[in-house]
Amino acid sequence: MSDDFRARARAWLAANAPRRAAGDDEAEAESRGQAAVIAEQKAFQAKLHAAGFAGxxxxxxxxxxxLTSAEQIIWSQESAGYDLPTGVFFIGLSMPGNTLVELGTDAQKRRYLPKMLSGEEIWCQLFSEPGAGSDVASLQTTAVRDGDEWVLNGQKVWTSGAQYSDFGAILARTDPTKPKHNGISMFIVDMHAPGVTVRPLKVATGHSPFNEVFFDNVRLPAGALIGEENKGWDAAVVMLRHERIAIGTMGSSRTSPLAFSTLRDLAAGLGRTADQGVRRELAELYARSRAVQLFALLLREETQAGRLPGARGSVAKLAGSDLGRFAGNVAADVLGDQLAAFDTAELAAVSTAIVAAPGSAIAGGTSEIQRNIIGERVLGLAKDPGVDRATPFNQLRVGTQREQ
Ligand SMILES: Cc1cc2nc3c(=O)[nH]c(=O)nc-3n(C[C@H](O)[C@H](O)[C@H](O)COP(=O)(O)OP(=O)(O)OC[C@H]3O[C@@H](n4cnc5c(N)ncnc54)[C@H](O)[C@@H]3O)c2cc1C
Incomplete structure (x- = not known):
């Protein structure tokens, strides 16, 4: 069975998947137009699904x-050498998608999961706010009940892909009289609904990978709640678990512009492989990438077999983002005086990835937060005091908005 699957996956990838040079969706969107990139990725995801390799x-x-985690692992191995044009689905499938699989109602799963897999609908994750990032339980977006529905008001920030998403998984406060972790709910929000405004934010790379999103009296229908009302923190923990593993694995991606093989080839092309320092760094990059890949694979396999990774998800996330930053430094040394030359698409992709690399230590929970989790849950160190954990949210002074 697994051998058949491997042979089928290998043949399909060879016939259908592009081995395009490591690129950057954002840069591509700029040169070819976002609509063209989205249309191409939707078409590829549809093909992937029809061939039996999505979900x-x-x-x-x-x-x-x-199928089982064995086939998932085979697929990860076989597809590792390809640059599948499916980046716009990464968040939806890894985070809201996996969360709906675990917590969604039958009606939600039937309505949303097939269209996620077939590439018809793109999703984003709406957690962070101007005053609630690391401490996301301090969020101030509200969803107030109105009969069977809710009315959503507030602002999110750093929402990756919101500008082209059809739906989002959003955390909102549904009971401000409860302590901050206990009065939150998670909902599905239609990103095209009246009252949703998306404003792209420009970052250091010159691109706009994420956005500010404003909600002004947006109506959420009765079936929009994910999990139980006021138990959104539990749902958030499920999604963050999937996010840490997904981001932890991403740092070791073999198709990233900062991947070992890309940088090794680049070093050879630029005549830098005789440099002892570059050789040593490349060797270390190879060793660390393999370790991160294998650890992420182990966690993925265990999770799919029903064993939760616990704080090891934070270890994977921390190791993945540390690797991303290290790879950025190696790339800068490989490029030498070609850094920021932007002469070819390949050099431009590497230079852009160097600038973006530190972001992986922030996205999905900063490295300091992962270290706190590891310190408390793995090393048994004392917990942060958490003086605000028992006080009703509406008696706290938190976040930037409240200070206005
Ligand atoms: C590339 C990228 C993509 C993102 N995409 C999304 C997305 O799609 N959806 C979404 O909701 N969010 C997204 N984010 C936001 C991300 O989750 C937050 O930036 C992150 O959680 C940190 O929050 P913050 O920026 O408010 O920083 P803050 O929480 O204000 O932290 C500032 C600094 O203080 C440190 N710090 C804070 N609390 C502690 C503590 N208790 N102990 C030690 N140090 C602490 C932090 O480590 C950090 O160095 C994205 C971010 C990036 C960089």
């Missing part, structure tokens, strides 16, 4: 393949 472990009744 490998998700249940068949919701559009998945109903």
């Amino acid at each position: 490998i472990t998700w249940p068949k009744e919701y559009g998945g393949q109903g």
Whole structure:
């Protein structure tokens, strides 16, 4: 069975998947236009799904393949050498998608999962706010009940891909009289609904990977709640677990512009492989990448087999983002005086990735937060005092908005 799957995956990838040079979706969107890049990625995701390689472990009744973690691992191995044009689906499938698989109602799974897998609908994750990032439980966006529905008001920030998303998984406060972790709920929000405004934010690379999103009396229908009302923190913990593993794995991606093989080839092309320092750094990059890849694979396999990674998800996330930063430094040394030359698409992709690399130590929870989790749950160190954990939210003074 697994051998058949491997042979099928290998043949399909060879016939259909582009081995394009490591690129950057954002740069591509700028040169070819975002609509063209999205259309191409939607078409590829549809093909991937039709061929039976999307949602490998998700249940068949919701559009998945109903296979096991063994096939998922085979797919990860076989597809590692390809640069699949599916970046716009990364967040939706890894985070809201996996969370819906675990916590969604049957109606939600039937409505949303098949269209995520077939590339018809793109999703984003709406957690962070101007005054609630590391301490996301301090969030101030509200969802107030109105009969069977809710009315959503507030602002999110750093929302990756909101500008082209159809739906988002959002955290909002539904009971401000409870302590901050206990009065939050998670909802599905239609990003095209009246009252949703998306404003792109420009970053150091010159691109706009994320956005500010404003909600002004946006109506959420009765079926929008993910999990239980006021138990959104539990749902957030599930999504953050998926996010840490997804980001931890991303840092070791073999198709990233900062991947070992890309930088090794680049060093050879630029005549830098005789430099002892560059050689040593490349060797270390190879060793660290392999360790991170294998650890992420182990966690993924265990999670798919029903064993939760606990604080090891934070270890994977921390190791993945540390690797990303290290790879950025190696790339800068490989490029030498070609750094920021932007002469070819490949050099431009590497230079852009160097500038973006530190972001991986912030996205999905900063490295300091991962270290806190590891310190408390793995090393048994004392917990942060958390003086605000028992006080009703509406008696706290938190965040930037409240100070206005
Ligand atoms: C590339 C990228 C993509 C992102 N995409 C999304 C997205 O799609 N959706 C979304 O909701 N968010 C997204 N984010 C936001 C991200 O989750 C937050 O930036 C992150 O959680 C940190 O929050 P903050 O920026 O408010 O920083 P803050 O929480 O204000 O932290 C500032 C500094 O203080 C440190 N710090 C804070 N608290 C502690 C503590 N208790 N102990 C020790 N140090 C502490 C932090 O480590 C950091 O160095 C993205 C961020 C990036 C960089």
